[in-house]
Amino acid sequence: MERVKTRIKTDDKVKILAGKDKGKVGKVLKVLRKKNRAVVENVNIAKVHQRPTQGNPKGGIVEKPMPVDYSNLMIMCTRCIKPVRVGMRELENGKRVRFCKKCNEQIDA
Numbered sequence: 001m002e003r004v005k006t007r008i009k010t011d012d013k014v015k016i017l018a019g020k021d022k023g024k025v026g027k028v029l030k031v032l033r034k035k036n037r038a039v040v041e042n043v044n045i046a047k048v049h050q051r052p053t054q055g056n057p058k059g060g061i062v063e064k065p066m067p068v069d070y071s072n073l074m075i076m077c078t079r080c081i082k083p084v085r086v087g088m089r090e091l092e093n094g095k096r097v098r099f100c101k102k103c104n105e106q107i108d109a
C-alpha cells in the first residue's frame with residue numbers, strides 16, 4: 001500500500017470529515033502508518049465480539065473504535081477552533097514542529 005504523508009500524531013485533536021461520524025471531533029489514540037489510518041476516540045465505533053478473558057469471564061460484545069482513513073481526518077487548530085491545513089517548520093534549535101497554516105500557531109509543544 002502506498003503511504004500517504006500525514007501530519008497526524010497520537011493525542012492530536014482531529015475532526016472527522018466523512019462517514020457516519022462526520023463532524024465529530026476526537027483525540028487520536030493510535031496511528032497506523034502502514035495502513036494510512038488512525039484510531040480516534042469515540043469515532044467509527046464497532047461492536048466487537050470478544051472471547052472470554054480473565055478480566056471479563058463472560059466475554060461478549062464490546063464497543064471499540066475502528067481505524068479511520070487519514071483522508072477523512074483533519075487536525076484541529078486550538079486557536080482557530082477548526083480543522084486546518086498543517087505545515088512543518090524548523091525552529092532555531094533544529095527541532096521540526098507543525099504549525100497551523102491559517103493562523104501560524106505552532107501545534108507541537
Ligand SMILES: [Zn+2]
Pocket residue numbers: 077078079080081084100101102103104105
Ligand atoms: Zn490556527
